[in-house]
Amino acid sequence: GHVLWLPVCCSSPDPGLRESLMLQESSWETGGRLLLTKAELQLSERLHRLKEQEMASADFPPALHFFRAKPLIQRSPIYSLLRAMPKGAALHIHDFSLVGVEWLVRNVTYRPHCYMCFTQDQSVRFLFSSREPKSIPLCSSWVLLTTLRAKTGNTTDFDNSLVSNLTLFTDDPEEAYTSQDAVWKRFEQAFTTAWGLVTYAPVFKDYYYEGLKQLYMDNCMYLELRALLPETYELDGGTHDRSWGLSAYQEVTRQFVSEHPDFLGARVIFTVHRGLNESMVLKAVEEAMNLQKAFPEIMAGFDLVGREDKGRTLWSFREALSLPGKRGVNLPFFFHAGETDEYGTEVDGNLLDALLFNTSRIGHGFALLRHPLVKELSRKRGIAVEVCPISNQVLKLVSDLRNHPATVLMSEGHPLVISSDDPALFGASGLSHDFYEAFVGIGGLNSHIGTLKELAMNSIRYSSLSPELKVKALDIWKKKWDKFISENSR
């Protein structure tokens, strides 16, 4: 228990008592109990000074929408340090928002046989095909991109317009996205646009390889990917099923790891949309169990995705979610829950239900503070919250990131990790932008090198890796960390 004794009243407060209460409170924070080396403390001092400078500026990046903050963050020396920092694992990223869209446009859309059509709502669709495909509803007839680009005077402009079709970025986000409905509509549109590119089987593999590479470049060393495992297709119209996708992930991961021995690999959390009906989710859970049996190395578990406020509740899928338990199969769950600001609704019950269904982690948990009992349960059981600051801001749960609920989770030392959810759609790269928001905005002047160290270690601790692999991962990470510290502490 906490020692909370205070003399009641009178005369001057004892500065020693004050000091000890402040230290006690600091010790509760994420990273507050780590013993730090002299070199770590030196770097921490430097980060503190840099943070004071950024807080003093009129445009404090975490108070701004990420689309406005990004250019400022790019120039921030704190950001450079965070990019160089070994951040451990990325535990909450979705399959088709893993790779910066520049790569999709500059690389994938330049490949042969790439067709495009224009939808009635100002968007586009892509398809690879060995001959001109049949046209699809609400879209123009298909045109080869090589043909289009040949006709276009300015391919730079053309390519930029493709980029903007594939992300949510806009110069005036407050004007463009006036409500959660508006921004989620755009989110789903951009996602659909990418679909035809990323489900083309050869691109599917290359995309994933490129994603691992970008994470590696961002100094992350392991990934747990929320993946829809969609049907993929070939030029001749032939298709592949989920197993193909999963073994593609496995094969590419192995290859990448063999080329980058300090990268630990990746596992997959199979996800389906929460808009599905009960029998479809039941089927998906059955399939998840089969996939897990067939691919125990790479399959980590199961989750439901899509906008929580508009989807079915976890409780409504209780039949399906109880299936593994009933069959005596251990299928780990990694539920998105509490990604809502509608306090007291049915959907707001997802947080408790995620724990009742024995979730391994909580995706977002934005509403967790408003459920003190669930919060206490998740803390006691060591169920980490996957905090994705930029996602919550762009999807309009919170505007000023200093008000993000993770400020409180961090000050209480709640188990948590930082992730980036859909970095490509938001224009963020890897984990570094989200680490910046977490360290500078959410942590404020209170977060320090110990916070960063614990967040990185948490990402391994709360991963789905086996105890043996966790030891190995921490070992690799520690060497990188020590190098990072020694290179930046002077």
Added chain:
Amino acid sequence: GHVLWLPVCCSSPDPGLRESLMLQESSWETGGRLLLTKAELQLSERLHRLKEQEMASADFPPALHFFRAKPLIQRSPIYSLLRAMPKGAALHIHDFSLVGVEWLVRNVTYRPHCYMCFTQDQSVRFLFSSREPKSIPLCSSWVLLTTLRAKTGNTTDFDNSLVSNLTLFTDDPEEAYTSQDAVWKRFEQAFTTAWGLVTYAPVFKDYYYEGLKQLYMDNCMYLELRALLPETYELDGGTHDRSWGLSAYQEVTRQFVSEHPDFLGARVIFTVHRGLNESMVLKAVEEAMNLQKAFPEIMAGFDLVGREDKGRTLWSFREALSLPGKRGVNLPFFFHAGETDEYGTEVDGNLLDALLFNTSRIGHGFALLRHPLVKELSRKRGIAVEVCPISNQVLKLVSDLRNHPATVLMSEGHPLVISSDDPALFGASGLSHDFYEAFVGIGGLNSHIGTLKELAMNSIRYSSLSPELKVKALDIWKKKWDKFISENSR
């Protein structure tokens, strides 16, 4: 301790256990343990249905800036009910933002001998005087308002321009106030504009009487007023000191209570600006002790006001604040603390220091969640937080009130009261607008009639009234409450 047992894993979660966990969590909320009558439950049902309707609307008022939300709130049947509801005491309102500015313009500026001048920064100043006053720096020469109005074709437009000089209201608050600096500048400007009107001795009394009347009309029954007790003046330039102001408050309060026996009265928390230096605050604390000795009935205690982020810290005034204790005098403190989003700064230490100096309540405590140790201390000692939602929104600590930290305090049943800080400057009236935001936005679908009942009772429980007067107050309140329930439960 809380019972937090959960079977680990497997098979279906027990619906009975789920239900009991949900009930347990509900019992922690503000008002969650009150036993409610059938009639109360009926009204609660009705409020719940109304709330669902308002949450379903595209423009959910608590998500909008109050200036945009106000017209929607005025039309809300929930608001009508909250206006009619006996809300108990207003424990955090400042002296010169007590009365809707319409009254200042339509009544006070129409009194004889009222002069006005125009400042270089588009504002105005007022002064009552029996002859033309000497001009003041950076302001035009003084003109009688009767003369000005005679010259003006459209006195309605003219009066509206005066109104807008006296409030922060604007059609496009996001555009007008792009930063906390900008909105605080305007705040201080509007406050300064009112100064010459409200410190004219006859107006000083009438203003206060009108303030009590407006609170009474809003179904509040007691006030604790944060008051600067400034020098007041007469037509001939003669002035009155603090004692005069305090006895004026006492006299007017007595008169008002004699005319409205179901109104309990008011007490004064003497405040000075936190921009003052140490020796000035020391003098102010001495004066507070003297005033308390001379006016024990109406003097409740002492506080520091002004923007916390830009003012000196409580700790920097420790000499002054320790004085009463050292002298063995019990001068209660009611400190503003934690009205900041700059986490980890010196100013952010005010919350702990407020408790170390034995504060009776915490004004705002916006940053309290980020200080779990201070939060626990304040809870254990029963130090209530004065939550002022609209103030925090207009002064740009939070935009969407569903993210206000009081959501968490309410879900944890932390001691708190709802107040309105500077209602006149924000265009709010009494407590009802803030109760609307607290009940609909902060409480979400989880708040119910029990929440409202406990909030109202809290305002008496955590007041500075003597135990005997609290009993009396609760008695009067209970009769009003029962009447309110029986009139609105069908």
